[in-house]
Each structure stands twice: as C-alpha cells, then as structure tokens.
Amino acid sequence: MLNPVTPEFLDALRAALPEGTLRAQKDGELDDPRGRHVGLAAIVAQPRSTDEVATIARLCHEAGVGIVPLGGGTGLVLGQVAHSGPAPVVISFERMTAVRAVYPTENAMVVEAGAILHDVQAAAEAVDRLFPLSLASEGSCRIGGNLATNAGGLNVLRYGNTRDLCLGLEVVMADGTIWHGLKRLRKDNTGYDLKNLMIGSEGTLGIITAATLRLFPRPTHEAAAIFVVDNPQGAIDLLALAQATVGEGISAFEMMSGVGLDFLTETLPDVRQPFGTNPDWSVLIDLGLSGESDPQEMLLALFEKAHAAELVSDGVISQNETQRQQFWSVREHIPVGNRNIGSISSHDISIPLSRIPDFIPEGIAKLQALGDVRINCFGHLGDGNLHYNVFPAKGRDRKDFDDIRGAVKKCVHDLTHAYDGSVSAEHGVGRLKVEDLERYQDPVKLAAMRSIKQALDPKGVLNPGAVLRAL
Template sequence: MPTTATPEFLDKLYAALPEGTFRAHKDGELDDPRGRHQGLSVTVAMPRTVMEVSTIVRLCFEADVGVVPLGGGTGLVLGQVVFEGPAPVVISLERMTAVREIYPSENAMVVEAGAILHDVQAAAEAVDRLFPLSLASEGSCRIGGNLATNAGGLNVLRYGNTRDLCLGLEVVLADGTIWNGLKRLRKDNTGYDLKNLMIGSEGSLGIITAATLRLFPRPRHEAAAILVVDDPQGAIDLLALAQQTLGEGISAFEMISGVGLDFLAETLPDVRQPFETRPDWCVLIDLGLSGEGDPKDMLLGLFEAASETGLVSDGVISQNEAQRQAFWSVRENIPTGNRHIGSISSHDISIPLSRIPDFIPEGITKLQALGDVRINCFGHLGDGNLHYNVFPAKGRDRAEFDDIRGAVKQCVHDLTQAYDGSISAEHGVGRLKVADLERYQDPVKLAAMRAIKQALDPKGILNPGAVLRPK
C-alpha cells in the first residue's frame, strides 16, 4: 500500500526535475465527471519526456508513494479519481503531445500518450490516412487514456477496439524502468504479449508514454441512414441483413431508442431529428467505401430489401456530408441529453447479440418494479455494447431515487451476468466497479490478475485502488 508523501520526499522530487514541472491540481481537474467524488493529489507533475516520467516514478517507487497517470480526465469509472487514502503524485501527460513519426506506406504512426485523439486523427488525415477511433470526447481525451482503458467508440464493428489499433508501446514500469516496445510489426511472436497486457490495465501495471498506432486507407465515399425498426429483434435482424448485403464497408451500426429521442427533444430541441413522429426504435448505419460504388445506392438497396421483409417501416438516407453529420449529431448528442436529465445509474454493458432482444425488456420490467423510472437503452449494437441507463420519471429528480441507486445497478449487473454478458464493455473498471469485478468475475481470472499486479507492481504504487482492491 502507498504511504503519505513526506516533505522530504517532495523536496527530493522537485529537485530532480526541471523548474516548472510541478503544480497544484486545478479546480475540478481530478474530479468525477458525474460530480459524485473529488480527487486528491499531493502534486501534479507535467513531464516533457519519457525520461522525466521515469525519474518521477522511480522516486515514488523508492518512497512508496502512489502514482496516478492523468490523460484527458474524461473517464467515467473513477480510474483517474483517488478520493480516499494517501494523496498520490498525479502525472499529467499534457506536455507529451508530439507526433514523433508517420509512416504512410506502412499505415503506422508513433505518437506520445498526451496527444489529443482529435489531433491524432488530423495527423493521419494530413497524410491521407485514417485513424478510426472515434469517441464523443475526442476533442479532449488523450491517446494514452484511450489505450489504458481500451476505449471502444463508434467504429469497433469495422476496426476494433483501441487494442486492435495499436502495434507497439513505450511504457514506464513501477520501478521507473522503461520498456521500449514501439515496434511497427504486424507479426511478433517473441514471448508474452506485454503490449496487450498494458492496454486496458488503466495505469495499474505501467504508464503508457507513447504508442505506435495502426492507420487505414481513408474511405472515399461515405453515407449514413437512419432506419426505423419495430424492436431490438428487428435491429438484430437488420444488422445481419446489412452485413450480408453491404459487407465490410459498415463502419457503425448504432441502436437508438425512442426514450433517447424524447430526451433530446426535452433538453436539446435545436438538435434536428430525422422523423416528425419519434419511433420507439431506430438504427443509424454508417457506410464507407474505399473503392468504387455509391454508398447511398447501397443503403437504398438495403432499405428496399428490409422493407420488403417487414424489417423496417421508415427511413432516411443522407444525400451529402452535411446530412450525414446531421444524422450523427442525433446519436452523439444522446449522452448530452442524458446528462441534462440526470441518471439514477448508468451502465456500460455488453450482451451476446442474439440475447439482446430478451435482455432489454426483462431489464425494463425488473427496473420499473423498483421505482418510477425510465430506461434509455442505446449503443453500439454491432458489437453488442449497450448503454443501459436508468432515469427518473419525467418531472422527478434523480436525488429522489438515491435510496434505490445501488439496487438499480445490482439489478442491471445481475441480469447482465445471467445473460453471459460483461458489466464493463468499454469504459473500464476504475474504482467505481472494483466491487462489481469481485462479485461477477471468474475467481481464477481474478487470482491471475492479482498475481500479475504483484509481479509488475509489488509495492502497489501504480494507480492504487483502480481495477484491483489494494492489499
């Protein structure tokens, strides 16, 4: 367990780094984005190089002081929020933002962990390549945090999670040593896969300082469609038909509920919705082609085929990029509408695709037995990731439901477990879900995780309390 930083330790730390490396944390910088917890720090370090990160971590290791890496601070599971115990040294990657190298012919680029995701996307676009990770927070989240949490986002169906977009890493380990694994290889079977162990470990096994990322050819033609389906089973059937007829050009397949559209109308009326009468369920399909073909014609063919079989009852297809972006504005503003309403409890879960149509109504029945609530179920249907969020009835405040918040979360997670799902699809474990991990995870896997943590971080200084409970 980490200990409290002493004045002597801080003097030694400050003397070892260039002037201007340290500061106090800013108001709200380390706090839970949902406003339930305030983070602690003894100081915030802003290193410029991997060697400076190494020096900070080595000194913390020698003094048994906790270290918490900080990216954009957009995580939703308290992975960056230490709210109890000794205050840690926070290492902000805000100064390590360089794009070190780009290799267009290899479809690879090397970037530092503090690079903002939008800037990484722009650097790829500048050499006519695509870095496909796309998140609502891409204007502020940093690539190191994306890797540390194995972020998912909108394009997982086609390109995979962040883990699938990474070829190599540079990582500072718990004792300050540096693992230089920034290779650009697609094949490397030289022993244990340390890269994929670090990705998704949320800074609890090492601090990612740079990464080699995969790039892709940019789609030359793109279009989107929003199609109305009767229910989640119809959405699943439409996904199968789309994959059969459109192939691998499908970048995203998002399911949207009428409750989410109602929230938008209630809180963000300026967001233009595609249908005058809001449907109970619809899906947003995004199609991108690198070769020949017109995605609008292909989406129209899908709509006609689905209409003939009764899978869809209405739909709109973008005719230009502005309309495509308008469709995406609906989907991307749903979380904003959720925040304005104020959730009782939010859940990032994944369910086997074929079981989603049964899961959704069973969950609604069980949750409404607990109280007067609304459920906004939406998300990345193509990869089985649902955001299954519970809100107060219209006209009521979430504070009225504090007494059932724990029961709501357990209801959703118990049902997720019963359906062979996961209680964390893309947001990670952080500190918020440590007890849930212990409750639902395979005990053999948990024991292996604890053994790995002990081997790589024997003093438990790296992001203490995240993912695994401190000893």
C-alpha cells in the same frame, strides 16, 4: 500500505526534475465527470519526456508513494480519480502531446500519450490516412487514456477496440525502468504479449508514455441512414441483413431508443431529428466505401430488402456529407441529453447479440418494479455494447431516487451477468467497478490478475485502488 507524500519527498522530486514540472492541483482537474467524486493529489507533475516520467516513477517506487496517471480526465469509472487513501502524485500528460513520426506507406504513426484523440485523427488525415477510433470525448480525451482503458467507441464493428489499433508501446514500469516497445510490426511472436497486457490495465501495471498506432486508407465515399425498426430483434435482424448485403463497408451500426430521442426533444430542441414523431426504436448505419461503389445506392438497396422482409417501416438516407453529419449529431447528442436529464445510474454493458432482444424488456420490467423510472437503452449494437441508463420519470429529479441507486445498479449488473454479458464493455473498471469485478469475474482470472499485479508492481504504487482493491 502506501506512504503519504512528505516535504522531504517533494524536495527530492523537485531536485530531480526540471523547474516547473511540479504544480498544485487545479480546480476541477480531478473531478469525476459525473459529479459524484473529487480526486486527491499531493502534487501534480507535468513531465515533458519519458525519462522524466521514469524519474518520477523511480522516486515514488523507492518511497512507496502512489502514482495516478492523468490523461484527459474523461473516464467515467474513477480510474483517474483517487478519492481515498494517501494523496498520490498525479502525472498529467498535458505536455507530452507530440506526434513523433508518421509512416504513411506502413500505415503507422508514433504519438505520445498526451496527444488528444482529435489531433491524432487530424495527423492521420494530413497524410490521407484514417485513425478510426471515434469517441464522444475525442476533443479532450488523450490517446494514453484510450489505450489504458482499451476504449471502444463508434467504429468497433469495423476496426476493433483501441487494442486492435495499436502496434507497439513505450511504457514506464513501476520501478522507473522503461520498456521500449515502439515497434511497427504486424507480426512479432517473441514471447508474452506485453503490449496487450498493458492495454486495458488502466495504469495499474505500467505507465504508457507513447504508442505506435495503426492507420487505414480513408474511405472515398461515405453515407449514413436512419431506419425505423419495430424492436431490438428487428435491429439485430437488420444488422445480419446489412452485413450480408454490404459486408465490411459498415463502419458503425448504432441502435437508438425513443426515450433517448425524447430526451433530445425535451432538452435539446435545436438538434434536428429526422422524423416528425420519434420512433420507439431506430438504427443509424454508417458506410465507408472506396472505388466506384455508391453508398447511397447500397443503403437504398438495403432499405428495400429490409422493408420487403418487414424489418424496417421508415427510413432516411443522407444525400450529402451535411446530412450525414446531421444524422450523427442526433446519435452524438444522446449522451448530452442524458446529462441534461440526470441519470439515477448509468451502465456500460455488453450482451451476446442473440440475447439482447430478451435482455432489454426483462431489464425494463425489473427496473420499473423498483420505482418510477425511464430506461434509455442505446449504443453500439454491432458489437453488443449497450448503454443501459436509468432515469427518473418526467418531472422528477434523480436525487429522489438516491435510496434505490445501488439496487438499480445491482439489478442491471446481476441480469447482465445472468445473460453471460460483461458489466464493463468499454469504460474499464477504475475504482467504481472494483466490487463488481470481484462479484462477477471468474475467480481463476481474478487470481491471475492479482499475481500479475504483484509481479509487476509489488509495492502497489501504480494507480492504487483501480481495477484491483488496494491491499
């Protein structure tokens, strides 16, 4: 059981840290982005260095006081929102934003955990390199949070999750000791893989303070296309054809449903859509190539093959970067349209690719049996990650469905589990999905996770209640 923060503890914390490190919680700072919960903080610390983070962790460990790391606050599963139990010390990384070093010839850079993702991308671009992690929240999310949740995003098909983009970490452990693991090596078989244990642990095993990130050559030619398909099976068949035709040049392969496009028409009419009538299903394909290859020609050849195979019925191919960005604007505004409508329940799931065509209609039928709802299914089809979100019928409010919200979530997650999928594809577990983890996870894995937590954080001070239930 964790202890509350006392005046004596705060005095000791202030005495150990530079003046101005501690402050009160700001309005809205710890609010859940979906507006359902507000986080607690006894005090907010703004350290400027890893040593200061270590000092905070050491004092909290000694006093049995909880710690919640805070990045950009964009997480959707309450990983940064401690809304019950003793109010913790929140460590905000807003001051630890430095790019410590860039090594273009090694395709690597070292950044602090508070660096905003967009700034990391810009630092890579400044040396003609690419850091490919791309998220809707990249203007405000921070790289420490991306690593802590093993964020996915738009380019996983080609470059992998955040875990695949990290070479080394610097981490403050629960007792305040520091693991200096900022190596730039591609090969290092010296025992247990502590780096990949920390990535995705959501601040429950250690506090990431800096990372060595992988960079890539920038594609010299890029283009995008939106192709109309009849159904999700057609989208999957198109993906296979695209991979056979274009190979590793595919950076992203996004499926969009007509429901999501209708939401844009309804709430964001200024977003320019490529078709006069919104198709039921369409796919956004993005290519990034180097050398003499012409991405427009490759996309045209793909369309011709797909049309001959009756996989696509219509399509548009970008002729310049402005058009490419217009296509991406459609995809990137779908979550905004979702927020404008207001979901009853949102789900970040992954399904084996071959089973997606059966999963989607079965889920729709089961959900519509619960109430008068609309389902916007969209997402990163190339890696099997679907955002399977449930909305009220047109003209109704999501509050009208509060009585079935739990049943809706259980319906989607039960079906996902039955299809050998995951109820958390890229957002993590946080506090929102702790019960889901207990319900659906392999019991041996869950027991191993609890043993690791006990070994690395025996007092349970690190992000208490996230991922694993606080005991």
